[in-house]
Every structure is written in C-alpha cells, then in structure tokens.
Amino acid sequence: MKSVRIGAGAGFSGDRIEPAVELAERGQLDFLAFECLAERTIALAQAARRRDPDGGFDPLLERRMAAVLPAARANGVRIVTNMGAANPRAAARVVVRTAARLGLHDLRVAAVLGDDVEALIVAGDFPLTDRAGTSRDLGGSIVSANAYLGIAPIVEALQQGADIVITGRVGDPALFLAPLVHAFGWAEDDWTRLARGTLVGHLLECAGQVTGGYFADPGVKDVPDLARLGFPIAEVDEDGDAIITKVAGSGGKVTIATCKEQLLYEVLDPAAYVQPDVVSDFTGVHLRQAGPDRVAIAGAAGKPRPAALKVSIGYQDGFIGEGQISYAGPNAVARGRLALEIVRERLALTGVRVEEIDLSLIGVDSVSRRGVGPEPSEVRARVAGRTRSLDEARQIGREVEALYTNGPAGGGGAWMGAHEVIAVASTLIDRERVRPSVAFES
Amino acid sequence: MRLGELAHVRTGDKGDVSQVSVIAFRAEDFAVLRRDVTVARLLAHLANLDVQEATRYELPGLGALSFVLRGALRGGVTRSLSLDAHGKTLGAQLLDLDCGAGRHPDRPDRT
Numbered sequence: 001m002k003s004v005r006i007g008a009g010a011g012f013s014g015d016r017i018e019p020a021v022e023l024a025e026r027g028q029l030d031f032l033a034f035e036c037l038a039e040r041t042i043a044l045a046q047a048a049r050r051r052d053p054d055g056g057f058d059p060l061l062e063r064r065m066a067a068v069l070p071a072a073r074a075n076g077v078r079i080v081t082n083m084g085a086a087n088p089r090a091a092a093r094v095v096v097r098t099a100a101r102l103g104l105h106d107l108r109v110a111a112v113l114g115d116d117v118e119a120l121i122v123a124g125d126f127p128l129t130d131r132a133g134t135s136r137d138l139g140g141s142i143v144s145a146n147a148y149l150g151i152a153p154i155v156e157a158l159q160q161g162a163d164i165v166i167t168g169r170v171g172d173p174a175l176f177l178a179p180l181v182h183a184f185g186w187a188e189d190d191w192t193r194l195a196r197g198t199l200v201g202h203l204l205e206c207a208g209q210v211t212g213g214y215f216a217d218p219g220v221k222d223v224p225d226l227a228r229l230g231f232p233i234a235e236v237d238e239d240g241d242a243i244i245t246k247v248a249g250s251g252g253k254v255t256i257a258t259c260k261e262q263l264l265y266e267v268l269d270p271a272a273y274v275q276p277d278v279v280s281d282f283t284g285v286h287l288r289q290a291g292p293d294r295v296a297i298a299g300a301a302g303k304p305r306p307a308a309l310k311v312s313i314g315y316q317d318g319f320i321g322e323g324q325i326s327y328a329g330p331n332a333v334a335r336g337r338l339a340l341e342i343v344r345e346r347l348a349l350t351g352v353r354v355e356e357i358d359l360s361l362i363g364v365d366s367v368s369r370r371g372v373g374p375e376p377s378e379v380r381a382r383v384a385g386r387t388r389s390l391d392e393a394r395q396i397g398r399e400v401e402a403l404y405t406n407g408p409a410g411g412g413g414a415w416m417g418a419h420e421v422i423a424v425a426s427t428l429i430d431r432e433r434v435r436p437s438v439a440f441e442s
Numbered sequence: 443m444r445l446g447e448l449a450h451v452r453t454g455d456k457g458d459v460s461q462v463s464v465i466a467f468r469a470e471d472f473a474v475l476r477r478d479v480t481v482a483r484l485l486a487h488l489a490n491l492d493v494q495e496a497t498r499y500e501l502p503g504l505g506a507l508s509f510v511l512r513g514a515l516r517g518g519v520t521r522s523l524s525l526d527a528h529g530k531t532l533g534a535q536l537l538d539l540d541c542g543a544g545r546h547p548d549r550p551d552r553t
Contacts (some may be wrong), residue, residue, distance in 0.1 A: 039520070040520045089533040130457050130458070144502070166535075196479075214452065215452075217450075220446065220450075221450060257450060257465070257467075260465050260504055261450065261452040261463060261465065262452075262504060263463075263504070264452070264463040264465075264501070264504070264506060264508050265452055265454045265461070265463070266454035266455065266456055267460050267461065267508070268456060268459065268461060268510050269499070269510075270499055270501055270508060271499075283501060283503065284503060285504070286503060287504075287505070311482075317520075317521050319525060320521075356523060357523070358516075358523035358524060360525065362525060365490075365522075366525045366526075367524070367525055367526040368490070368531070368535055369490035369491055370490055370535075377480040382525060384523040384524075384525075385523065386521075386523060421520070421521050422519040422520065423517075424457070424520045426457065431522075
C-alpha cells in the first residue's frame with residue numbers, strides 16, 4: 001500500500017530552526033510543512049507591507065529556507081508553508097533568491113493568493129462571530145481581513161509541479177491535508193479521508209507539541225532531551241490512517257499521552273472541528289502504541305465542509321503600557337503591593353487616561369490570580385494599562401521606574417515597555433466570494 | 443488525592459476562549475474524573491479568573507474531559523493586559539484539585 005511521509009518543520013513563527021533540517025536530512029520525507037502564522041501575525045504583517053511593498057512576510061523566512069533547502073532539494077522533499085503571511089508573492093521571490101544564492105536554480109516556487117478580503121469586509125457589514133456587533137463597528141480601525149483558505153490552491157500548486165508552496169492565511173491543517181490530497185487523489189467530498197488527513201494536520205501543526213514539547217513535568221511526566229526535541233513525522237496511508245513518529249535518536253518522545261494532549265488541543269467541539277474543507281469528528285479517534293516513538297491513529301469521521309469561511313479581521317485597539325520592578329527579603333509582598341498602589345494613584349494624579357489597568361505581583365497572583373500560599377522571598381510588581389495614545393502608554397512604565405527613588409524600600413530591576421495593540425475579531429464570508437489563485441515566481 | 447495524580451492537562455486558546463484538556467493516566471480513572479471534575483468544581487477552583495461561561499465535553503474513548511472556558515482570558519492574547527495573555531498556565535492550576543479517593547464531598551477545595 002502506498003504511503004506518504006510528511007513532517008512538521010515549525011509550529012509557530014519563532015520556532016527552532018534545526019529540527020526541520022534534521023527532518024529534511026534524515027526523515028525520508030515526501031513533504032515538509034511549516035505553520036508559522038498566528039491569528040494576529042497577519043495583521044502585523046499587513047502593517048509591515050504598508051511600510052514596505054516588498055515586506056509583510058515571516059521575518060525568519062529567509063533563515064529557515066536557507067537552512068532547509070539544500071537537504072530538501074537533495075532528498076526531493078517538497079515544502080508547504082504559510083510564511084507568506086500578508087505578502088506570499090514577495091515571500092516566494094525571496095525564496096527564489098535564497099535558493100539561487102545556494103546554487104539551487106531550478107526550484108519551482110508557487111505563491112497562493114486570494115486570502116486578503118479586506119476590501120470586501122470594509123465595503124460590507126458582517127456580523128462578528130466572537131462578540132456582539134458587526135465589522136462596521138470597527139470602522140476605520142481595520143488594518144487587515146484574511147479568509148482562511150482551504151486546500152484547493154495548494155493542491156493546484158503541487159499539481160503544477162511546485163517544489164515550494166508559500167501561502168498567506170489558510171486553515172492550519174490544510175498545510176498538511178493538501179499534500180495528502182495531492183498524493184492520494186482524494187475526492188473533495190470524501191469527508192472521511194479528508195477528516196483523517198485533517199487529524200494528521202491537527203496533530204502535526206504545532207510541531208514539537210506532539211513529540212514531547214509543552215508536556216514535561218519533572219518526576220510526573222518526564223521527557224528526554226528537550227534541548228534536541230525532534231519534530232514529528234506522519235506516515236499516512238491512502239485511507240488516511242497514520243503513524244505519528246519522529247527521527248530516531250532525536251530528543252522528545254511520541255506516546256499515546258503526548259498524542260492525546262495534542263489531539264484535543266484548542267479543539268472547541270471535539271465532534272465538530274470546523275475547517276474550510278471538512279468538519280471533523282474526533283470523538284471516535286483511537287490511538288495505539290505501535291512501537292517506540294510510534295503511535296498509530298485512526299477513527300476520525302467527517303461531515304460536509306461549511307458554506308462559509310472564517311475571516312480574521314485585524315484592527316487597531318489602542319496601546320498597552322507596562323512596567324515591572326522587583327522587591328526581595330522580609331515583607332517583600334507588602335512593599336510590592338504598596339508599589340502597585342502608588343503607581344495607580346500617580347497615574348490618576350498626573351491625568352494619564354487609563355481605560356483598563358492590571359496590577360499584580362509576579363510570584364504571587366499575576367497568572368493564577370489566587371494570591372494564596374507561603375510568602376515568597378521575592379516578588380515582581382507589574383503594572384499594565386490600556387491607553388488611547390502611545391505617550392500615555394509610556395507614562396505607565398515611567399511611573400514604575402520612578403519608584404526607584406520615590407517608592408518603597410529596595411525596589412530593583414525596573415523595566416518598561418509600550419506597544420500598539422492590533423486586536424483580532426472574527427466573522428464569516430460566503431466561500432463563493434473568495435477567489436484563491438496560484439502564481440509561480442522564478 | 444490531587445487531580446495531578448490521576449490525570450494530565452494541556453491548555454490552549456482561541457481568542458478569548460481557553461480550552462483545557464484533562465486526560466486520565468489510566469483508563470479506569472476516567473469515571474473519577476467524570477464524577478469529580480465538574481464544571482462547578484472547576485469554576486470554584488479558578489474563581490479568581492472570572493470565567494463567563496464553561497462547557498465540559500466528555501471523551502470516554504480517550505479517557506478525557508475537555509473544558510471550554512469563554513471569557514476566561516481578559517480579551518484574549520491580542521489585547522489582554524495579563525502577563526500570561528494566552529492563559530497557558532491555566533490548566534496546571536487544576537492539578538491540585540481535590541479528587542478521587544479521600545475526597546470529602548462537603549469540604550471546599552480551597553479557600
């Protein structure tokens with residue numbers, strides 16, 4: 001029976017570089033996919049493209065491709081990635097130039113276009129799906145709107161012979177499902193196999209999170225050699241059943257437990273995991289340890305694809321300013337709390353308009369919000385606030401820094417920061433209104 | 443007994459929604475999870491997070507529960523003021539939930 005080997009080379013934009021090189025060199029892969037585009041990254045990339053028409057793609061694109069292309073080329077591994085972000089064409093040109101610099105002159109590089117639906121969204125009035133209101137309420141603050149494309153344009157690019165396919169926004173599992181559909185010729189309404197392929201993509205899209213990353217708890221759930229974590233490989237058969245594994249000798253581990261954690265990860269309804277090409281039901285999935293670092297997965301079921309595509313709308317949402325300062329020794333918690341109250345009062349006294357403020361002690365209640373337990377030997381006071389201007393956001397950090405000489409005893413290590421907020425809202429668009437296309441760069 | 447002796451957890455996020463998986467180490471302990479890790483007890487344990495709405499999905503075939511916590515992330519990763527805007531640290535905070543053998547049904551988990 002024919003089988004396809006596909007690997008995951010990155011699970012987020014800032015992911016490690018070398019695991020993908022290891023996969024390209026030693027994974028005996030047919031395809032290698034890189035998922036590098038978080039929900040708001042494309043909005044930030046759109047802002048970068050406005051500043052530079054040749055920019056707006058993943059900042060590590062050139063570095064990743066330079067590292068992986070020689071082995072990928074030598075071993076016939078074809079690459080699919082969403083590192084095109086807001087500018088897949090410019091990204092494809094960079095890949096062509098990077099390949100040429102490495103002496104690789106005959107690579108076929110395709111860009112997938114058509115996910116940018118900002119003009120449609122701005123011209124219309126679309127109900128938001130994650131809150132009350134419509135896209136019109138966001139008014140002039142909208143900076144981007146991208147539809148989650150499905151597999152069709154990626155499959156088309158592969159069928160036209162692309163060695164590397166660069167997309168913008170697509171459903172993350174589509175980066176993996178598309179090569180499988182291309183290789184096996186699955187029909188676009190073969191919901192069962194599309195769901196099985198989606199499960200493969202879902203398990204692989206966060207790369208190291210299925211091979212032992214985001215898992216270790218010393219003494220409870222130990223994972224070997226996380227500094228050399230191996231990224232996953234799926235061996236997929238023509239029915240879509242698969243083995244999840246990794247390169248022999250790499251760090252990490254593939255067990256039923258690591259696979260279960262990733263199977264459910266960020267799935268809101270396990271019986272209806274909605275992607276552009278199929279709605280998958282993972283409730284009947286079963287896993288079997290088929291050997292060391294080998295887990296067999298089967299049992300995903302599929303239902304017809306949705307009529308509408310999800311759209312992420314990026315919009316400007318003010319600014320966040322932040323400051324931090326540490327206290328240690330006896331009574332550190334009390335001095336930290338006093339510091340927080342001083343900053344709150346100072347912001348009011350000096351007329352800084354703070355729409356929302358978050359005051360916490362790192363080490364006590366900054367992430368747990370519980371504030372119980374034994375007194376720690378050190379704390380770090382943290383103030384974060386939302387403002388309408390960058391200058392006011394910066395003033396929050398300045399007030400924290402001023403605690404050095406005006407605040408409680410023994411404050412040290414002050415740090416401050418401020419940034420513009422690009423937030424994301426979601427809506428839906430009829431899939432017929434979105435027209436994906438493929439362009440080759442050479 | 444604490445939940446962490448019976449199960450492992452993973453936490454993810456979608457917008458202002460946190461998703462927490464609770465997975466039994468041993469299949470036979472799933473019944474204990476189903477009995478003791480209820481929405482009400484989870485919300486009481488995480489009371490300071492101001493979760494607006496919680497749903498529990500049961501996956502007996504996987505020996506797992508999945509909790510979907512809406513409004514748990516103070517606006518979500520793109521606009522939250524929280525140090526952990528993703529809420530990645532959330533699930534691990536459940537590991538000391540009192541659970542299974544030795545649990546007194548009337549005793550609050552934490553005050």
